[in-house]
Amino acid sequence: MIYLDNSATTKVFPEALESFTAVATNYFGNPSSLHELGMQAERLLIQAREQIARLLHVKATEIIFTSGGTESNNMAIKGIAWQHRHRGRHIITTSIEHPSVAEACKQLEQLGFEVTYLPVDERGIVSVEDVEKAIREDTILVSIMHVNNEIGSIQPIEQIGATLKKYPKIFFHVDHVQGVTKVPLDFKKANIDLCTMSAHKFHGLKGAGILYVREGVKLSPLLAGGAQEMQLRSGTENVAGIVAMAKALRLAFEKYEKARQELNEMKRLLIAELSKIEGIQVNTPVDHSAPHIVNFSINGLKSEVFVHELEKQQIYVSTTSACSSRKKAPSKTLLAMGADQKRAESSIRISLSYENHRGQLSLIIEAIKHALKKLQEVAREM
Ligand SMILES: Cc1ncc(COP(=O)(O)O)c(C=O)c1O
Numbered sequence: 001m002i003y004l005d006n007s008a009t010t011k012v013f014p015e016a017l018e019s020f021t022a023v024a025t026n027y028f029g030n031p032s033s034l035h036e037l038g039m040q041a042e043r044l045l046i047q048a049r050e051q052i053a054r055l056l057h058v059k060a061t062e063i064i065f066t067s068g069g070t071e072s073n074n075m076a077i078k079g080i081a082w083q084h085r086h087r088g089r090h091i092i093t094t095s096i097e098h099p100s101v102a103e104a105c106k107q108l109e110q111l112g113f114e115v116t117y118l119p120v121d122e123r124g125i126v127s128v129e130d131v132e133k134a135i136r137e138d139t140i141l142v143s144i145m146h147v148n149n150e151i152g153s154i155q156p157i158e159q160i161g162a163t164l165k166k167y168p169k170i171f172f173h174v175d176h177v178q179g180v181t182k183v184p185l186d187f188k189k190a191n192i193d194l195c196t197m198s199a200h201k202f203h204g205l206k207g208a209g210i211l212y213v214r215e216g217v218k219l220s221p222l223l224a225g226g227a228q229e230m231q232l233r234s235g236t237e238n239v240a241g242i243v244a245m246a247k248a249l250r251l252a253f254e255k256y257e258k259a260r261q262e263l264n265e266m267k268r269l270l271i272a273e274l275s276k277i278e279g280i281q282v283n284t285p286v287d288h289s290a291p292h293i294v295n296f297s298i299n300g301l302k303s304e305v306f307v308h309e310l311e312k313q314q315i316y317v318s319t320t321s322a323c324s325s326r327k328k329a330p331s332k333t334l335l336a337m338g339a340d341q342k343r344a345e346s347s348i349r350i351s352l353s354y355e356n357h358r359g360q361l362s363l364i365i366e367a368i369k370h371a372l373k374k375l376q377e378v379a380r381e382m
Pocket residue numbers: 007008067068069070071073098100145147148149175177178198199200209321323
């Protein structure tokens with residue numbers, strides 16, 4: 001079996017799972033409880049927050065635990081919008097964001113906010129100049145993803161952050177779900193105010209996430225309740241999932257640091273080999289893209305059928321992104337890059353983990369050629 005759908009989710013590190021089980025079994029208290037069991041859970045929570053803060057080079061008080069990327073994105077965008085609505089109602093984002101950003105913006109539009117969706121170039125990259133040109137007197141938030149989840153393009157976050165320094169009243173949110181541990185990002189240097197991460201994308205468990213909120217940034221909480229997480233995210237904390245996430249983040253930083261060169265090399269070779277196959281168009285740019293994502297289109301053929309053909313050979317990939325892959329809609333990212341409908345409807349995403357290596361390359365390419373041949377035969381018969 002070769003699992004190549006790591007942007008959808010990753011296999012949990014055994015060490016993270018061990019931490020989860022140990023905490024869930026032995027330290028099951030509610031961290032808000034006054035007794036010793038509660039205190040033990042609270043100490044674990046404090047430790048996890050400190051560990052994560054150290055790994056991200058930020059302060060522990062700037063780390064808010066959430067249930068994952070979707071919640072962190074909603075919290076950042078709606079939280080800033082609601083808190084600062086009297087100052088302005090304009091938000092800038094891109095046309096290639098994950099639905100948890102795009103749909104949150106759409107909901108805000110229904111409440112009277114205005115959203116500018118910036119275009120991207122043919123590589124799937126937004127221009128820093130366009131960001132600056134879109135800024136208005138009433139702009140309160142710029143929300144731009146670091147690594148695109150469909151094609152892997154890397155956005156110029158540091159340059160955008162440098163530009164936004166001139167506009168201190170505008171908050172800068174970055175969806176770092178696909179980037180964290182894979183593509184380095186210095187939150188301080190990039191002038192980031194809010195940053196989203198999700199445990200299950202870096203070999204932690206589903207149900208835990210992070211929102212970095214820079215000290216001094218004020219946002220309205222989405223959930224009303226017991227005022228946990230610096231009054232920003234009510235609800236009893238998922239202590240076991242959070243401790244496992246801290247462990248996973250440390251291990252993922254180590255493993256991806258070591259694997260980065262190999263993955264980059266593998267990505268380049270995959271792109272080179274795929275480009276040689278008739279009927280395939282590669283969508284991921286070789287440069288300015290993350291080491292772990294390669295997207296290509298099988299022009300005119302059905303991508304869902306292709307996924308199942310590859311599955312028969314025990315190779316697991318995605319059509320566009322996992323959350324939209326059941327909807328059979330054309331890829332929004334590819335359309336924004338200027339691809340035609342056919343190309344946008346037939347995209348396949350390979351996403352690697354630190355466990356993949358060049359030794360698997362010929363097997364993957366042969367399997368792709370085989371699946372493509374089968375689909376082409378079926379298409380000819382129809
Ligand atoms: C770029 C990006 N943002 C946000 C999310 C949502 O994260 P979660 O699955 O933790 O809600 C994903 C998940 O696919 C993603 O790829």
